Amino acid sequence: MTDPFSLAAGWLTETVLLPALYAVGGMEWEEVAFGWALFACYGVAQVAVTFAVCLPLERWRPVERWPDQKAVWVDVLYTLLSRVGVLPLVTFVLFYQLQVGLNGWLSDHGWVPPTLERLVPALLGHHLLTFFLYAVILDFSEYWRHRLSHRFGWWWALHSLHHAQRQMTFWSDDRNHLLDDLIGFAWFTAVALLIGIPPMQFPLLVLLLRFLESLSHANARLSFGWLGERLLVSPRFHRSHHGVLAAGQQSANYGAILPWWDVLFGTADFDRAYVRTGDPSAEEALATGSYVQQQWAGLRRMARMAGWTGPRQAGGFKRGH
Protein backbone atom coordinates (compact mmCIF):
# COMPACT_ATOMS: atom_id res chain seq x y z
CA MET A 1 0.00 0.00 0.00
CA THR A 2 2.06 2.90 -1.26
CA ASP A 3 0.91 6.49 -1.02
CA PRO A 4 -0.09 7.56 -4.58
CA PHE A 5 1.07 11.17 -4.06
CA SER A 6 4.57 10.01 -3.16
CA LEU A 7 4.63 7.68 -6.13
CA ALA A 8 3.60 10.47 -8.48
CA ALA A 9 6.15 12.83 -6.90
CA GLY A 10 8.85 10.16 -7.15
CA TRP A 11 8.07 9.54 -10.78
CA LEU A 12 8.17 13.29 -11.49
CA THR A 13 11.51 13.58 -9.70
CA GLU A 14 13.14 10.59 -11.32
CA THR A 15 12.01 11.18 -14.88
CA VAL A 16 11.79 14.98 -15.14
CA LEU A 17 13.36 16.95 -12.29
CA LEU A 18 16.55 14.98 -11.70
CA PRO A 19 17.62 14.89 -15.37
CA ALA A 20 16.74 18.59 -15.62
CA LEU A 21 18.78 19.49 -12.53
CA TYR A 22 21.65 17.38 -13.82
CA ALA A 23 21.52 19.20 -17.17
CA VAL A 24 21.65 22.67 -15.60
CA GLY A 25 24.20 21.77 -12.91
CA GLY A 26 21.89 22.04 -9.93
CA MET A 27 22.12 18.55 -8.45
CA GLU A 28 22.62 19.89 -4.91
CA TRP A 29 18.89 20.66 -4.97
CA GLU A 30 17.78 17.07 -5.66
CA GLU A 31 16.32 16.49 -2.20
CA VAL A 32 14.56 19.83 -2.32
CA ALA A 33 13.25 18.86 -5.75
CA PHE A 34 11.54 15.77 -4.36
CA GLY A 35 10.02 17.81 -1.53
CA TRP A 36 8.75 20.31 -4.05
CA ALA A 37 7.35 17.55 -6.31
CA LEU A 38 5.42 16.19 -3.32
CA PHE A 39 4.11 19.66 -2.53
CA ALA A 40 3.03 20.09 -6.14
CA CYS A 41 1.26 16.70 -6.25
CA TYR A 42 -0.66 17.49 -3.07
CA GLY A 43 -1.37 20.93 -4.51
CA VAL A 44 -2.93 19.43 -7.62
CA ALA A 45 -5.06 17.17 -5.41
CA GLN A 46 -6.08 20.15 -3.25
CA VAL A 47 -7.17 22.15 -6.27
CA ALA A 48 -9.03 19.17 -7.71
CA VAL A 49 -10.90 18.37 -4.48
CA THR A 50 -11.69 22.04 -3.85
CA PHE A 51 -12.93 22.44 -7.39
CA ALA A 52 -15.08 19.29 -7.22
CA VAL A 53 -16.78 20.37 -3.99
CA CYS A 54 -16.93 24.14 -4.24
CA LEU A 55 -18.02 24.58 -7.83
CA PRO A 56 -21.32 22.70 -7.36
CA LEU A 57 -21.84 24.58 -4.08
CA GLU A 58 -21.37 27.93 -5.78
CA ARG A 59 -23.78 26.91 -8.55
CA TRP A 60 -26.34 25.59 -6.10
CA ARG A 61 -26.53 28.44 -3.60
CA PRO A 62 -24.64 31.49 -4.85
CA VAL A 63 -24.52 34.63 -2.68
CA GLU A 64 -23.92 36.83 -5.70
CA ARG A 65 -24.56 36.43 -9.42
CA TRP A 66 -22.39 38.30 -11.90
CA PRO A 67 -23.03 38.96 -15.58
CA ASP A 68 -19.52 37.72 -16.32
CA GLN A 69 -16.73 36.24 -14.21
CA LYS A 70 -13.73 37.86 -15.87
CA ALA A 71 -12.20 38.91 -12.52
CA VAL A 72 -12.19 35.32 -11.30
CA TRP A 73 -9.63 34.11 -13.83
CA VAL A 74 -6.74 35.95 -12.22
CA ASP A 75 -7.61 34.20 -8.94
CA VAL A 76 -7.35 30.86 -10.73
CA LEU A 77 -3.84 31.90 -11.73
CA TYR A 78 -3.01 32.91 -8.14
CA THR A 79 -4.24 29.51 -6.93
CA LEU A 80 -2.23 27.49 -9.43
CA LEU A 81 0.93 29.55 -8.81
CA SER A 82 0.82 29.06 -5.08
CA ARG A 83 -0.72 25.58 -4.71
CA VAL A 84 1.22 23.89 -7.45
CA GLY A 85 4.27 25.36 -5.84
CA VAL A 86 5.80 27.93 -8.16
CA LEU A 87 5.55 30.74 -5.61
CA PRO A 88 6.61 28.65 -2.59
CA LEU A 89 9.66 27.56 -4.59
CA VAL A 90 10.57 31.18 -5.38
CA THR A 91 10.07 32.16 -1.74
CA PHE A 92 12.19 29.22 -0.63
CA VAL A 93 15.03 30.05 -3.00
CA LEU A 94 14.96 33.71 -2.00
CA PHE A 95 15.03 32.81 1.66
CA TYR A 96 17.35 29.84 1.58
CA GLN A 97 20.71 31.56 2.15
CA LEU A 98 19.10 33.90 4.67
CA GLN A 99 17.69 30.94 6.58
CA VAL A 100 20.99 29.04 6.48
CA GLY A 101 22.81 32.12 7.79
CA LEU A 102 20.29 32.70 10.52
CA ASN A 103 20.22 29.04 11.56
CA GLY A 104 24.02 28.85 11.63
CA TRP A 105 24.29 32.05 13.66
CA LEU A 106 21.67 30.83 16.11
CA SER A 107 23.30 27.43 16.57
CA ASP A 108 26.67 29.17 17.13
CA HIS A 109 24.94 30.86 20.04
CA GLY A 110 23.71 27.56 21.38
CA TRP A 111 20.20 27.68 19.93
CA VAL A 112 18.98 24.32 18.69
CA PRO A 113 15.45 24.93 17.47
CA PRO A 114 13.21 22.69 19.53
CA THR A 115 10.16 20.81 18.40
CA LEU A 116 6.86 20.93 20.21
CA GLU A 117 7.45 17.32 21.24
CA ARG A 118 10.74 18.22 22.92
CA LEU A 119 9.17 21.21 24.69
CA VAL A 120 6.33 18.97 25.88
CA PRO A 121 7.84 15.47 26.16
CA ALA A 122 4.42 14.00 26.98
CA LEU A 123 3.57 14.50 23.30
CA LEU A 124 6.25 12.06 22.10
CA GLY A 125 4.52 9.25 20.29
CA HIS A 126 1.18 11.07 20.05
CA HIS A 127 1.47 12.17 16.48
CA LEU A 128 -2.13 13.02 15.77
CA LEU A 129 -2.38 15.15 18.91
CA THR A 130 0.92 16.84 18.09
CA PHE A 131 -0.27 17.60 14.59
CA PHE A 132 -3.49 19.06 15.97
CA LEU A 133 -1.58 21.27 18.44
CA TYR A 134 0.71 22.51 15.68
CA ALA A 135 -2.33 23.36 13.58
CA VAL A 136 -3.87 25.32 16.48
CA ILE A 137 -0.64 27.23 17.26
CA LEU A 138 0.04 28.01 13.61
CA ASP A 139 -3.55 29.18 13.15
CA PHE A 140 -3.12 31.42 16.20
CA SER A 141 0.04 32.92 14.71
CA GLU A 142 -1.79 33.36 11.39
CA TYR A 143 -4.57 35.23 13.19
CA TRP A 144 -2.07 37.78 14.48
CA ARG A 145 -0.21 38.06 11.20
CA HIS A 146 -3.49 38.71 9.43
CA ARG A 147 -4.68 41.16 12.10
CA LEU A 148 -1.41 43.10 11.95
CA SER A 149 -1.55 43.15 8.15
CA HIS A 150 -4.76 45.19 8.54
CA ARG A 151 -3.32 47.35 11.32
CA PHE A 152 -0.24 48.85 9.62
CA GLY A 153 -0.93 51.12 6.64
CA TRP A 154 1.89 49.86 4.39
CA TRP A 155 1.05 46.23 5.15
CA TRP A 156 -2.65 46.78 4.62
CA ALA A 157 -1.81 48.29 1.21
CA LEU A 158 -0.33 44.89 0.24
CA HIS A 159 -3.08 42.84 1.86
CA SER A 160 -5.75 45.02 0.24
CA LEU A 161 -4.99 43.13 -2.97
CA HIS A 162 -6.63 40.12 -1.31
CA HIS A 163 -9.63 42.27 -0.36
CA ALA A 164 -10.07 44.14 -3.63
CA GLN A 165 -11.83 41.18 -5.28
CA ARG A 166 -15.53 41.91 -5.86
CA GLN A 167 -16.14 38.51 -7.38
CA MET A 168 -14.98 36.45 -4.44
CA THR A 169 -14.96 32.68 -5.04
CA PHE A 170 -13.18 29.65 -3.68
CA TRP A 171 -10.30 30.60 -6.00
CA SER A 172 -9.66 33.81 -4.01
CA ASP A 173 -7.82 32.25 -1.06
CA ASP A 174 -4.38 32.46 -2.66
CA ARG A 175 -4.90 35.92 -4.12
CA ASN A 176 -2.06 37.70 -2.30
CA HIS A 177 0.66 40.19 -3.01
CA LEU A 178 4.05 38.55 -3.57
CA LEU A 179 5.61 40.71 -0.86
CA ASP A 180 2.80 39.74 1.50
CA ASP A 181 3.58 36.07 0.76
CA LEU A 182 7.25 36.72 1.54
CA ILE A 183 6.33 38.30 4.88
CA GLY A 184 4.12 35.29 5.58
CA PHE A 185 7.05 32.96 4.87
CA ALA A 186 9.33 34.95 7.23
CA TRP A 187 6.61 34.90 9.88
CA PHE A 188 6.33 31.12 9.58
CA THR A 189 10.13 30.78 9.76
CA ALA A 190 10.18 32.71 13.04
CA VAL A 191 7.47 30.50 14.52
CA ALA A 192 9.32 27.40 13.29
CA LEU A 193 12.47 28.53 15.12
CA LEU A 194 10.47 28.66 18.34
CA ILE A 195 8.39 25.48 18.14
CA GLY A 196 9.78 23.62 15.14
CA ILE A 197 8.13 22.71 11.88
CA PRO A 198 5.05 20.52 12.14
CA PRO A 199 5.43 16.84 11.25
CA MET A 200 4.40 15.84 7.72
CA GLN A 201 2.94 12.48 8.71
CA PHE A 202 -0.58 13.67 7.93
CA PRO A 203 -0.58 15.17 4.46
CA LEU A 204 -4.28 14.41 4.10
CA LEU A 205 -5.06 16.59 7.11
CA VAL A 206 -3.02 19.41 5.61
CA LEU A 207 -5.07 18.92 2.48
CA LEU A 208 -8.24 19.21 4.55
CA LEU A 209 -7.09 22.42 6.27
CA ARG A 210 -6.16 24.02 2.96
CA PHE A 211 -9.54 22.94 1.62
CA LEU A 212 -11.29 24.73 4.50
CA GLU A 213 -9.38 27.93 3.71
CA SER A 214 -10.50 27.79 0.09
CA LEU A 215 -14.06 26.91 1.04
CA SER A 216 -14.25 29.94 3.35
CA HIS A 217 -13.95 32.19 0.29
CA ALA A 218 -16.62 30.36 -1.73
CA ASN A 219 -19.46 32.37 -3.26
CA ALA A 220 -21.98 30.18 -1.48
CA ARG A 221 -24.67 30.61 1.15
CA LEU A 222 -23.19 28.22 3.62
CA SER A 223 -23.25 28.50 7.39
CA PHE A 224 -22.07 25.82 9.81
CA GLY A 225 -24.90 26.58 12.29
CA TRP A 226 -24.68 28.50 15.60
CA LEU A 227 -22.13 26.14 17.17
CA GLY A 228 -20.33 25.20 13.97
CA GLU A 229 -19.74 28.87 13.14
CA ARG A 230 -17.87 29.18 16.42
CA LEU A 231 -15.78 26.05 15.88
CA LEU A 232 -14.61 26.40 12.28
CA VAL A 233 -14.39 29.33 9.89
CA SER A 234 -17.29 29.07 7.42
CA PRO A 235 -17.90 30.85 4.10
CA ARG A 236 -20.44 33.04 5.93
CA PHE A 237 -17.92 34.00 8.64
CA HIS A 238 -15.04 34.82 6.29
CA ARG A 239 -17.31 36.71 3.87
CA SER A 240 -17.98 39.21 6.66
CA HIS A 241 -14.23 39.83 6.77
CA HIS A 242 -14.31 40.52 3.04
CA GLY A 243 -17.35 42.81 3.25
CA VAL A 244 -16.97 46.32 1.83
CA LEU A 245 -17.45 47.78 5.31
CA ALA A 246 -14.76 45.55 6.80
CA ALA A 247 -12.14 46.43 4.19
CA GLY A 248 -9.60 48.58 5.96
CA GLN A 249 -7.37 48.91 8.94
CA GLN A 250 -10.09 47.88 11.34
CA SER A 251 -11.91 44.75 10.43
CA ALA A 252 -13.43 41.64 11.94
CA ASN A 253 -13.18 37.86 11.59
CA TYR A 254 -9.44 37.55 10.96
CA GLY A 255 -9.35 33.80 11.68
CA ALA A 256 -8.24 31.47 8.88
CA ILE A 257 -9.45 28.10 10.17
CA LEU A 258 -10.50 28.64 13.79
CA PRO A 259 -12.83 31.51 14.78
CA TRP A 260 -11.71 31.00 18.40
CA TRP A 261 -9.14 33.81 18.32
CA ASP A 262 -11.70 36.32 17.07
CA VAL A 263 -14.03 35.33 19.91
CA LEU A 264 -11.16 35.48 22.42
CA PHE A 265 -9.78 38.85 21.31
CA GLY A 266 -13.12 40.52 20.60
CA THR A 267 -12.90 40.75 16.82
CA ALA A 268 -15.63 38.25 15.98
CA ASP A 269 -18.72 39.39 14.10
CA PHE A 270 -21.35 36.68 13.66
CA ASP A 271 -24.18 39.06 12.72
CA ARG A 272 -23.28 40.43 9.34
CA ALA A 273 -24.21 37.79 6.81
CA TYR A 274 -23.61 37.33 3.07
CA VAL A 275 -22.42 40.86 2.36
CA ARG A 276 -20.95 42.17 -0.86
CA THR A 277 -17.17 41.99 -0.98
CA GLY A 278 -14.45 44.35 -2.16
CA ASP A 279 -12.44 47.40 -1.12
CA PRO A 280 -14.08 50.65 -2.32
CA SER A 281 -10.91 52.63 -1.54
CA ALA A 282 -8.72 50.47 -3.77
CA GLU A 283 -7.83 51.60 -7.26
CA GLU A 284 -9.48 49.58 -10.01
CA ALA A 285 -6.24 47.83 -11.06
CA LEU A 286 -6.17 46.04 -7.70
CA ALA A 287 -9.59 44.55 -8.36
CA THR A 288 -9.72 43.78 -12.05
CA GLY A 289 -6.15 44.27 -13.30
CA SER A 290 -3.98 41.49 -14.64
CA TYR A 291 -1.64 39.64 -12.31
CA VAL A 292 1.23 42.03 -13.01
CA GLN A 293 -1.02 45.12 -12.83
CA GLN A 294 -2.29 43.99 -9.43
CA GLN A 295 1.22 43.44 -8.12
CA TRP A 296 2.29 46.89 -9.31
CA ALA A 297 -0.80 48.56 -7.90
CA GLY A 298 -0.08 46.89 -4.55
CA LEU A 299 3.46 48.26 -4.50
CA ARG A 300 2.24 51.75 -5.49
CA ARG A 301 -0.36 51.70 -2.77
CA MET A 302 2.23 50.56 -0.24
CA ALA A 303 4.55 53.42 -1.19
CA ARG A 304 1.70 55.93 -0.79
CA MET A 305 0.54 54.48 2.53
CA ALA A 306 4.08 54.41 3.91
CA GLY A 307 4.40 58.08 2.94
CA TRP A 308 7.22 57.47 0.46
CA THR A 309 5.31 59.02 -2.44
CA GLY A 310 2.27 61.28 -2.76
CA PRO A 311 -0.35 61.97 -0.12
CA ARG A 312 -1.07 59.25 2.42
CA GLN A 313 -4.49 57.91 1.53
CA ALA A 314 -7.11 56.73 3.93
CA GLY A 315 -6.97 53.07 4.81
CA GLY A 316 -10.50 52.46 3.63
CA PHE A 317 -13.72 52.41 5.55
CA LYS A 318 -13.64 52.40 9.30
CA ARG A 319 -15.80 49.92 11.04
CA GLY A 320 -18.56 50.73 13.49
CA HIS A 321 -19.95 53.88 11.90
Place this chain on the structure above:
Amino acid sequence: MRLLLAFILPLALLAPMAGPARAGGLAIVLNSGDATLSVLDMAHETELRRVPVLREPHHVALSPDGADLLVGDAGANEMLFLDPRTGDIRRRVPMADPYHLAFSPNGKWLTVTGLARNQVDVYDAATMALAKRFPLSTMPSHVTYAPDSSMAYVTLQGTNRLAAIDLRHQVVSWTAEVGATPAGVIWLNGKLLVANMGSDHFAVVDPVDGRVEQRIHTGRGAHQLFLSPDRKTLWVNNRVDGTTVALDAATLATIHSYRVPGGPDCIDFAPDGKLWITQRFIQKVGVLDPATGALQSIPVGRSPHGIFLTGAR
Protein backbone atom coordinates in the same frame (compact mmCIF):
# COMPACT_ATOMS: atom_id res chain seq x y z
CA MET B 1 14.23 -18.29 43.79
CA ARG B 2 11.31 -20.27 42.53
CA LEU B 3 9.70 -17.04 41.48
CA LEU B 4 12.75 -16.13 39.47
CA LEU B 5 12.77 -19.52 37.77
CA ALA B 6 9.12 -19.17 36.95
CA PHE B 7 10.02 -15.96 35.24
CA ILE B 8 13.00 -17.23 33.33
CA LEU B 9 11.61 -20.55 32.14
CA PRO B 10 8.85 -19.25 29.90
CA LEU B 11 11.31 -16.80 28.40
CA ALA B 12 13.76 -19.59 27.71
CA LEU B 13 10.98 -21.54 26.04
CA LEU B 14 9.98 -18.57 23.96
CA ALA B 15 13.46 -17.75 22.80
CA PRO B 16 13.85 -20.50 20.21
CA MET B 17 10.43 -19.65 18.82
CA ALA B 18 11.44 -16.06 18.29
CA GLY B 19 14.66 -17.27 16.73
CA PRO B 20 13.80 -18.32 13.18
CA ALA B 21 12.12 -15.05 12.26
CA ARG B 22 15.32 -13.26 13.23
CA ALA B 23 17.59 -15.71 11.46
CA GLY B 24 18.51 -13.24 8.75
CA GLY B 25 18.52 -10.28 11.10
CA LEU B 26 16.78 -6.97 10.68
CA ALA B 27 17.13 -4.15 8.20
CA ILE B 28 16.54 -0.69 9.62
CA VAL B 29 15.59 1.81 6.94
CA LEU B 30 15.40 5.58 7.48
CA ASN B 31 12.35 6.98 5.68
CA SER B 32 13.43 10.62 5.43
CA GLY B 33 10.20 11.75 3.77
CA ASP B 34 7.66 10.63 6.34
CA ALA B 35 9.61 10.65 9.60
CA THR B 36 9.62 6.90 10.25
CA LEU B 37 12.00 3.97 10.43
CA SER B 38 11.02 0.77 8.68
CA VAL B 39 12.14 -2.39 10.44
CA LEU B 40 12.39 -5.23 7.91
CA ASP B 41 12.79 -8.94 8.42
CA MET B 42 15.75 -9.78 6.23
CA ALA B 43 15.00 -13.49 5.93
CA HIS B 44 11.47 -12.98 4.64
CA GLU B 45 12.14 -9.61 3.02
CA THR B 46 9.04 -8.10 4.59
CA GLU B 47 8.34 -5.07 6.74
CA LEU B 48 7.77 -5.95 10.41
CA ARG B 49 6.92 -2.53 11.78
CA ARG B 50 7.31 1.20 11.35
CA VAL B 51 8.83 3.26 14.18
CA PRO B 52 7.87 6.94 14.20
CA VAL B 53 10.66 9.48 14.70
CA LEU B 54 10.30 13.26 14.76
CA ARG B 55 10.97 14.76 11.35
CA GLU B 56 13.60 13.80 8.80
CA PRO B 57 16.08 10.97 9.46
CA HIS B 58 18.86 10.68 6.86
CA HIS B 59 21.95 8.74 7.92
CA VAL B 60 22.90 6.09 10.41
CA ALA B 61 26.14 5.03 12.17
CA LEU B 62 27.06 2.29 14.64
CA SER B 63 28.94 3.47 17.74
CA PRO B 64 32.54 2.16 18.06
CA ASP B 65 31.59 -0.23 20.87
CA GLY B 66 28.63 -1.51 18.86
CA ALA B 67 26.23 -0.68 21.67
CA ASP B 68 24.32 2.14 20.00
CA LEU B 69 22.98 2.78 16.57
CA LEU B 70 22.94 6.53 15.93
CA VAL B 71 20.30 7.99 13.62
CA GLY B 72 20.55 11.68 12.72
CA ASP B 73 17.15 13.38 12.48
CA ALA B 74 18.24 16.51 10.62
CA GLY B 75 14.79 18.10 10.42
CA ALA B 76 14.18 17.68 14.15
CA ASN B 77 17.70 18.70 15.26
CA GLU B 78 17.91 15.49 17.20
CA MET B 79 20.22 12.47 17.42
CA LEU B 80 18.50 9.18 18.16
CA PHE B 81 20.23 6.32 19.95
CA LEU B 82 18.75 2.97 18.92
CA ASP B 83 19.21 -0.56 20.12
CA PRO B 84 21.22 -1.99 17.17
CA ARG B 85 19.58 -5.39 17.55
CA THR B 86 15.93 -4.31 17.61
CA GLY B 87 15.75 -0.79 16.23
CA ASP B 88 14.03 0.48 19.38
CA ILE B 89 14.73 4.11 20.30
CA ARG B 90 16.51 4.27 23.67
CA ARG B 91 17.66 7.87 23.92
CA ARG B 92 17.25 11.25 22.19
CA VAL B 93 19.79 14.07 22.28
CA PRO B 94 19.21 17.59 20.87
CA MET B 95 21.82 18.29 18.19
CA ALA B 96 21.99 20.91 15.44
CA ASP B 97 21.17 19.48 12.01
CA PRO B 98 22.71 15.98 12.06
CA TYR B 99 22.61 15.16 8.34
CA HIS B 100 25.52 12.75 7.76
CA LEU B 101 27.59 11.26 10.58
CA ALA B 102 30.59 8.97 11.05
CA PHE B 103 32.84 7.83 13.88
CA SER B 104 36.59 8.03 13.38
CA PRO B 105 38.34 4.63 13.00
CA ASN B 106 39.96 5.00 16.44
CA GLY B 107 36.55 5.71 17.96
CA LYS B 108 37.60 9.06 19.39
CA TRP B 109 35.59 11.45 17.23
CA LEU B 110 32.08 11.71 15.86
CA THR B 111 31.85 14.08 12.92
CA VAL B 112 28.41 15.40 11.95
CA THR B 113 27.69 17.44 8.82
CA GLY B 114 24.98 20.11 8.94
CA LEU B 115 23.88 20.35 5.30
CA ALA B 116 21.23 23.01 5.96
CA ARG B 117 23.40 25.03 8.35
CA ASN B 118 26.73 25.13 6.53
CA GLN B 119 28.58 23.70 9.50
CA VAL B 120 30.55 20.60 10.43
CA ASP B 121 30.57 19.59 14.08
CA VAL B 122 33.26 17.42 15.63
CA TYR B 123 32.14 15.73 18.84
CA ASP B 124 34.13 13.85 21.44
CA ALA B 125 32.63 10.40 20.89
CA ALA B 126 33.03 9.33 24.51
CA THR B 127 31.18 12.27 26.05
CA MET B 128 29.20 13.53 23.02
CA ALA B 129 30.47 17.01 23.90
CA LEU B 130 31.01 19.35 20.97
CA ALA B 131 34.78 19.70 20.48
CA LYS B 132 34.62 22.19 17.64
CA ARG B 133 32.24 23.65 15.08
CA PHE B 134 33.59 24.43 11.62
CA PRO B 135 31.57 26.80 9.46
CA LEU B 136 32.04 25.39 5.94
CA SER B 137 30.44 26.79 2.80
CA THR B 138 28.26 25.44 1.41
CA MET B 139 26.07 22.39 2.01
CA PRO B 140 28.53 20.06 3.80
CA SER B 141 27.30 16.65 2.70
CA HIS B 142 29.26 13.46 3.52
CA VAL B 143 32.26 12.74 5.74
CA THR B 144 35.05 10.14 5.88
CA TYR B 145 38.38 9.73 7.71
CA ALA B 146 42.01 8.87 7.14
CA PRO B 147 42.64 5.35 8.52
CA ASP B 148 44.84 6.78 11.31
CA SER B 149 41.99 9.11 12.37
CA SER B 150 44.21 12.16 11.97
CA MET B 151 41.99 13.80 9.36
CA ALA B 152 38.31 14.07 8.45
CA TYR B 153 37.24 14.87 4.90
CA VAL B 154 33.92 16.55 4.07
CA THR B 155 32.33 17.17 0.67
CA LEU B 156 30.82 20.62 0.12
CA GLN B 157 27.97 20.16 -2.36
CA GLY B 158 27.21 23.82 -2.94
CA THR B 159 30.78 24.92 -3.74
CA ASN B 160 32.12 21.79 -5.51
CA ARG B 161 34.89 21.39 -2.93
CA LEU B 162 36.34 18.88 -0.52
CA ALA B 163 37.45 20.10 2.92
CA ALA B 164 40.16 18.44 5.02
CA ILE B 165 39.90 18.86 8.77
CA ASP B 166 43.02 18.22 10.87
CA LEU B 167 41.56 16.52 13.95
CA ARG B 168 44.71 16.75 16.07
CA HIS B 169 44.85 20.53 15.81
CA GLN B 170 41.14 20.99 15.09
CA VAL B 171 41.70 23.23 12.07
CA VAL B 172 40.71 23.11 8.40
CA SER B 173 43.90 22.16 6.55
CA TRP B 174 42.70 22.78 3.05
CA THR B 175 39.70 22.87 0.76
CA ALA B 176 40.05 21.98 -2.90
CA GLU B 177 37.80 21.89 -5.95
CA VAL B 178 37.02 18.27 -6.86
CA GLY B 179 34.11 18.40 -9.36
CA ALA B 180 30.40 19.15 -9.71
CA THR B 181 28.26 18.66 -6.57
CA PRO B 182 30.48 16.25 -4.63
CA ALA B 183 28.46 13.93 -2.36
CA GLY B 184 29.87 10.58 -1.15
CA VAL B 185 33.51 10.28 -0.11
CA ILE B 186 35.58 7.29 1.09
CA TRP B 187 39.23 6.43 1.73
CA LEU B 188 40.63 3.60 -0.39
CA ASN B 189 44.24 2.45 -0.82
CA GLY B 190 45.77 5.74 0.30
CA LYS B 191 43.49 7.88 -1.85
CA LEU B 192 40.21 9.70 -1.37
CA LEU B 193 37.40 8.83 -3.75
CA VAL B 194 34.78 11.53 -4.21
CA ALA B 195 31.51 10.87 -6.06
CA ASN B 196 30.56 13.95 -8.07
CA MET B 197 26.76 13.91 -8.25
CA GLY B 198 26.65 16.72 -10.80
CA SER B 199 28.77 14.60 -13.16
CA ASP B 200 29.16 10.99 -14.26
CA HIS B 201 32.28 10.00 -12.35
CA PHE B 202 34.14 9.87 -9.09
CA ALA B 203 37.40 11.71 -8.57
CA VAL B 204 40.54 10.08 -7.18
CA VAL B 205 41.98 12.70 -4.87
CA ASP B 206 45.39 13.04 -3.18
CA PRO B 207 44.65 13.29 0.56
CA VAL B 208 47.70 15.49 1.09
CA ASP B 209 46.53 18.51 -0.88
CA GLY B 210 43.20 17.66 -2.50
CA ARG B 211 44.58 17.46 -6.02
CA VAL B 212 42.43 15.41 -8.42
CA GLU B 213 44.61 12.71 -9.97
CA GLN B 214 42.06 10.78 -11.96
CA ARG B 215 38.40 10.68 -12.84
CA ILE B 216 36.66 7.31 -13.12
CA HIS B 217 33.42 7.13 -15.10
CA THR B 218 30.47 5.34 -13.43
CA GLY B 219 27.23 6.98 -14.63
CA ARG B 220 25.22 10.20 -14.36
CA GLY B 221 24.64 11.45 -10.82
CA ALA B 222 27.44 9.46 -9.10
CA HIS B 223 26.27 9.79 -5.53
CA GLN B 224 27.82 7.50 -2.95
CA LEU B 225 30.64 4.92 -2.75
CA PHE B 226 30.74 1.77 -0.61
CA LEU B 227 33.42 -0.84 -0.07
CA SER B 228 32.28 -4.47 0.19
CA PRO B 229 33.04 -6.20 3.53
CA ASP B 230 35.83 -8.25 1.90
CA ARG B 231 37.29 -4.92 0.63
CA LYS B 232 37.54 -6.33 -2.89
CA THR B 233 34.68 -4.53 -4.60
CA LEU B 234 33.84 -0.84 -4.76
CA TRP B 235 30.17 -0.04 -5.30
CA VAL B 236 28.93 3.29 -6.68
CA ASN B 237 25.31 4.43 -6.92
CA ASN B 238 24.32 6.72 -9.79
CA ARG B 239 21.22 8.73 -8.93
CA VAL B 240 20.29 10.05 -12.36
CA ASP B 241 21.08 6.94 -14.43
CA GLY B 242 19.54 4.63 -11.84
CA THR B 243 22.44 2.22 -11.79
CA THR B 244 24.71 0.58 -9.23
CA VAL B 245 28.19 -0.09 -10.54
CA ALA B 246 30.70 -2.64 -9.22
CA LEU B 247 34.40 -1.84 -9.64
CA ASP B 248 37.51 -3.74 -8.73
CA ALA B 249 38.73 -2.03 -5.56
CA ALA B 250 42.38 -2.60 -6.46
CA THR B 251 42.36 -1.46 -10.10
CA LEU B 252 39.18 0.68 -10.17
CA ALA B 253 38.16 -1.13 -13.35
CA THR B 254 34.42 -1.52 -13.91
CA ILE B 255 33.21 -5.08 -13.40
CA HIS B 256 29.48 -4.69 -13.95
CA SER B 257 26.68 -2.14 -14.00
CA TYR B 258 23.30 -3.11 -12.49
CA ARG B 259 20.03 -1.33 -13.15
CA VAL B 260 18.57 -0.05 -9.83
CA PRO B 261 15.76 2.42 -10.55
CA GLY B 262 14.33 5.08 -8.28
CA GLY B 263 17.45 7.07 -7.39
CA PRO B 264 19.63 4.51 -5.54
CA ASP B 265 21.21 6.04 -2.43
CA CYS B 266 22.66 4.13 0.54
CA ILE B 267 23.88 0.52 0.59
CA ASP B 268 24.51 -2.04 3.31
CA PHE B 269 25.89 -5.52 2.74
CA ALA B 270 24.14 -8.68 3.91
CA PRO B 271 26.15 -11.75 5.03
CA ASP B 272 24.78 -13.73 2.07
CA GLY B 273 26.52 -11.37 -0.35
CA LYS B 274 23.42 -9.40 -1.36
CA LEU B 275 23.29 -5.62 -1.38
CA TRP B 276 20.45 -3.75 0.31
CA ILE B 277 19.96 -0.46 -1.49
CA THR B 278 17.52 2.36 -0.70
CA GLN B 279 15.56 3.56 -3.73
CA ARG B 280 14.65 7.12 -2.77
CA PHE B 281 11.96 8.03 -5.25
CA ILE B 282 10.02 4.79 -5.50
CA GLN B 283 9.79 4.15 -1.73
CA LYS B 284 11.50 0.80 -1.83
CA VAL B 285 14.54 -1.04 -0.64
CA GLY B 286 16.11 -3.10 -3.39
CA VAL B 287 17.85 -6.37 -2.56
CA LEU B 288 20.41 -6.94 -5.29
CA ASP B 289 22.06 -10.29 -5.86
CA PRO B 290 25.33 -9.45 -7.63
CA ALA B 291 25.73 -13.05 -8.76
CA THR B 292 22.55 -13.10 -10.83
CA GLY B 293 21.72 -9.40 -11.13
CA ALA B 294 18.25 -10.12 -9.70
CA LEU B 295 16.68 -7.20 -7.85
CA GLN B 296 13.95 -7.86 -5.31
CA SER B 297 12.22 -4.71 -4.01
CA ILE B 298 10.51 -4.28 -0.63
CA PRO B 299 8.05 -1.39 -0.16
CA VAL B 300 9.01 0.95 2.71
CA GLY B 301 8.18 4.57 3.66
CA ARG B 302 8.64 7.79 1.73
CA SER B 303 12.10 8.74 0.46
CA PRO B 304 14.12 5.97 2.19
CA HIS B 305 17.72 7.10 2.72
CA GLY B 306 20.04 5.48 5.31
CA ILE B 307 20.00 1.70 5.86
CA PHE B 308 21.55 -0.59 8.49
CA LEU B 309 21.53 -4.40 8.57
CA THR B 310 21.73 -5.85 12.06
CA GLY B 311 22.88 -9.24 10.87
CA ALA B 312 25.76 -7.84 8.86
CA ARG B 313 28.30 -7.36 11.65
